[in-house]
Amino acid sequence: MPRVLVFALVFIGFALPALAQPQDDLERLRRAALTSDYAYRQVAHLCNNIGLRLSGSAQAAGAVQYVAEQLRQLGLEVRLEKVSVPHWVRGVEAGTLTRYAGQVPGTSQKLALTALGGSVATPAAGLEAEVVVVQSFDALVALGREKVAGKIVLFNRPFDRQMAAQGQAGEAYGQAVIYRGGGASAAARLGAVAALVRSAGGANYRLPHTGALRYASDAPQIPAAAVAGEDADLIAALAAQGPVRLRLTLTPQSLPDIESYNVVADLKGSVHPEQVVIVSGHLDSWDLGTGAIDDAAGVAMAMQTAQLLKQLQLVPERTIRVIAWMNEENGLRGGRAYFEAHKGELANHVAAIESDFGAGHPLGIYAKANAKALERLAPAAAVLDRQGAGLIQPAQEVGADIGPLTSAGVPGFGLLQDGRTYFDYHHTAADTLDKIVPAELAENAAVMAVLAYSIANLSEALPR
Numbered sequence: 001m002p003r004v005l006v007f008a009l010v011f012i013g014f015a016l017p018a019l020a021q022p023q024d025d026l027e028r029l030r031r032a033a034l035t036s037d038y039a040y041r042q043v044a045h046l047c048n049n050i051g052l053r054l055s056g057s058a059q060a061a062g063a064v065q066y067v068a069e070q071l072r073q074l075g076l077e078v079r080l081e082k083v084s085v086p087h088w089v090r091g092v093e094a095g096t097l098t099r100y101a102g103q104v105p106g107t108s109q110k111l112a113l114t115a116l117g118g119s120v121a122t123p124a125a126g127l128e129a130e131v132v133v134v135q136s137f138d139a140l141v142a143l144g145r146e147k148v149a150g151k152i153v154l155f156n157r158p159f160d161r162q163m164a165a166q167g168q169a170g171e172a173y174g175q176a177v178i179y180r181g182g183g184a185s186a187a188a189r190l191g192a193v194a195a196l197v198r199s200a201g202g203a204n205y206r207l208p209h210t211g212a213l214r215y216a217s218d219a220p221q222i223p224a225a226a227v228a229g230e231d232a233d234l235i236a237a238l239a240a241q242g243p244v245r246l247r248l249t250l251t252p253q254s255l256p257d258i259e260s261y262n263v264v265a266d267l268k269g270s271v272h273p274e275q276v277v278i279v280s281g282h283l284d285s286w287d288l289g290t291g292a293i294d295d296a297a298g299v300a301m302a303m304q305t306a307q308l309l310k311q312l313q314l315v316p317e318r319t320i321r322v323i324a325w326m327n328e329e330n331g332l333r334g335g336r337a338y339f340e341a342h343k344g345e346l347a348n349h350v351a352a353i354e355s356d357f358g359a360g361h362p363l364g365i366y367a368k369a370n371a372k373a374l375e376r377l378a379p380a381a382a383v384l385d386r387q388g389a390g391l392i393q394p395a396q397e398v399g400a401d402i403g404p405l406t407s408a409g410v411p412g413f414g415l416l417q418d419g420r421t422y423f424d425y426h427h428t429a430a431d432t433l434d435k436i437v438p439a440e441l442a443e444n445a446a447v448m449a450v451l452a453y454s455i456a457n458l459s460e461a462l463p464r
Contacts, residue, residue: 149191364391
């Protein structure tokens, strides 16, 4: 997850129109979700039994087969749609401060760091250079090539924890993550031999946060890693006292692309089977933890939408399509491949829903849709308001995998969740099953199911 989410700071309230579907069915669906452990059991299996699911890994392949079989058991029409994905393998990663002011002779200090996804390797024996600390791209440029060439650049931009605590975690992440994405190339243009970034996350437990970088075509590719917040502070403090040298060893490999799949499963509609409402999450994860909040939770919510409808014998008028996306984390190839394969059918894509922001208590729905479409969500919002999740907020982005669809005009929706602690664990070794609160996961599953079924049963498709 997720790309940056920007919300309008407004509450959208509507007068409740005549309902196009029985509101009691939506309430039955909501109540059933809140009392079910189906989604939690799916997250548990994906995290504990299968484990990490980085694109190209054996675990990712196993997860595809597991989710496909679970959806077949529900009676859905399941197919695997091919996606060529990157196969990057982490390898050894180590960092040691070898020279600094006040150093006790014969000692050094180890750093908590992790390679950024897609990074090239250092020499097998590592490299050693002086560290230059900056807080911004502008500060880097101001130093100039003379002070950067041959050195390791540390981008020490802190994650704004107060902003996250006030409900703007996505915005705080956006301010920090730009250095992860573009820092290596910016440093390389000035002759740096490697780049470090302060982890883009909120918790200071010496947890480095991985994530994909983007090498620019106009710059050399240099090794890059994220350091824990505490170690970024350590380096900065020592650099203020005098030269700091660091030995960095990273041995990742970028292997040939490998064939993988999006899992696509249809619960056929009874009136307009050709029209589709997507519910989705991404199946791949980073390789440090087991991807519970990012994003086994989203996949499980989508699976539970179909499971609940089957359990309650509720037949949608339009097809509800469950998608477990592959390769959101380091390429977005699943979302792009789906768009290319189905771009001739976009007129029949009524809505796309994605959850990729954990499983914190949901407050409602965020939407990339026009005002008339938002008015049609009022019945669902009225039902969800009974659990405190009735807000509807417009957003500029509602999900990375569905981004190609929403950019082409398909109404897009996501879950507006409490993300205050999401970036404490995001992309770290601590993204594990225990971070999921079962009751809150069930609340999120209720939001996705009610929203999807409501849209699927509207008398007319959502306007664009």
